Amino acid sequence: MTPEQRSRNMAAIKGKDTKPEIIVRKYLFSKGLRYRVNNRKLPGSPDIVLREYKTVVFIDGCFWHGHKDCKYFRLPKSNVDFWRQKITMNTARDYANNVDLKLAGWRVIRIWECEIKTKAKREETLSRLFAMITGIPSDIISLPDESNEPVAAEPFIPYGIVTPHHSKR
Numbered sequence: 001m002t003p004e005q006r007s008r009n010m011a012a013i014k015g016k017d018t019k020p021e022i023i024v025r026k027y028l029f030s031k032g033l034r035y036r037v038n039n040r041k042l043p044g045s046p047d048i049v050l051r052e053y054k055t056v057v058f059i060d061g062c063f064w065h066g067h068k069d070c071k072y073f074r075l076p077k078s079n080v081d082f083w084r085q086k087i088t089m090n091t092a093r094d095y096a097n098n099v100d101l102k103l104a105g106w107r108v109i110r111i112w113e114c115e116i117k118t119k120a121k122r123e124e125t126l127s128r129l130f131a132m133i134t135g136i137p138s139d140i141i142s143l144p145d146e147s148n149e150p151v152a153a154e155p156f157i158p159y160g161i162v163t164p165h166h167s168k169r
């Protein structure tokens with residue numbers, strides 16, 4: 001295998017450029033943040049690396065990363081032990097990567113895929129993510145329903161009439 005083929009295979013296995021990641025990237029980009037993607041030099045190859053903020057972001061698939069009590073995480077009916085072990089190992093590796101990254105001075109933010117799957121949750125999650133990265137609270141903005149569309153520019157909302165986040169729950 002050539003290095004190109006290998007990296008293409010790895011990308012396919014890792015789920016590089018999966019939709020949820022693109023949604024998050026487009027949003028952050030539209031908010032003026034610049035980043036690198038899939039940095040293999042850092043533990044766990046973070047999906048998004050924001051050097052300026054010394055922050056890395058992972059968008060974790062609920063199945064592969066074992067999202068507890070999540071409807072998207074159900075062990076297959078056959079080979080249960082195999083899958084359980086596999087996902088336990090993934091979870092352990094995520095934890096080890098978190099530790100390594102933190103020791104290297106990075107802030108680690110992990111988002112579950114299910115947190116950006118539905119439109120309502122997505123807006124809240126992305127706003128929260130932006131605030132976590134920058135320390136600047138971000139108003140909830142409306143994103144287009146079709147996530148392939150470029151993220152719309154943030155509408156002008158006069159300060160003070162924004163619906164508080166908690167009222168959306």
Ligand SMILES: [Zn+2]
Pocket residue numbers: 062067070071072073112113114115
């Ligand atoms: Zn989930």
